[in-house]
Amino acid sequence: MRRFGIGRDGPPRRTLRRRLGLERSGLRRRVDRVQRGIALALLSVLLAAAPPLAAWAAGWSYDAGSRAERVERASRHQVVATVVSTGGIGSTGDRYIHETVQARWTAPNGKPRTGSLPAWRKVRAGAQRDIWVDADGDPTVRPRPHSRTLTDAAYAGAAAVLAVGLPLLLAYALARRRCDRYRDALWDAAWARMDADAGHNRPS
Secondary structure, three states, rough: OOOOEEOOOOHHHHHHHHHOOOOOOOOOOOOHHHHHHHHHHHHEEEEEEEHHHHHHHHHHHHHHHHHHHHHHHHHOEEEEEEEEEEOOOOEEEEOOOOOOEEEEEOOOOOOOEEEEEEEEOOOOOOOEEEEEOOOOOOOOOOOOOHHHHHHHHHHHHHHHHHHHHHHHHHHHHHHHHHHHHHHHHHHHHHHHHHHHHHHHHHHO
16 A cells, blocks of 8 residues: 555655665675665766866856856947838738838947838837947847846756766666676576576475
8 A cells, every 4th residue: 555655665765776776785786786886986976076067167157148248238239210111011900011121220439320120010100119239330139138147057057967967877877787687697597596406306
């Protein structure tokens, strides 16, 4: 009877330790103790290497992102663009049926600029919208937000943990596979001895 997630095999943690070969038992063979030692060694390497490497990767990514933020904020400027023409194609309801509009704005150096901008709903000549431009006055995307820097740093830290953990997990899987083969060979030999003993003890 199972209750509260505990069955005949014991609590989930104990079952997991048994499957990983980490549970102590006097009935375990030498190959089981070897597998347990390998698992503990690989776990120690993971705990020793992953945190500092993740911290370094996250810090490096954060610093790079912060530098990109400062550069983009210094080189990009927000200006007001005024729609000059919609190309003779207007909007209907909440939809627009043209892709770009002609607009004019003033570059950071004070020179007037004219060019194409993506259209938006119900846009008409004379409509205004804030846009981002570079130092030459060409339209560009907004500066890098700080939230992206934080997200990239988190991704970099997670990637570092995976870079350390996946090879160790693969190494343990290979070691366990070899230990399982050795255990199977021991079981086969034990069954063969039992069959031989049974044959000798069988009355003639």
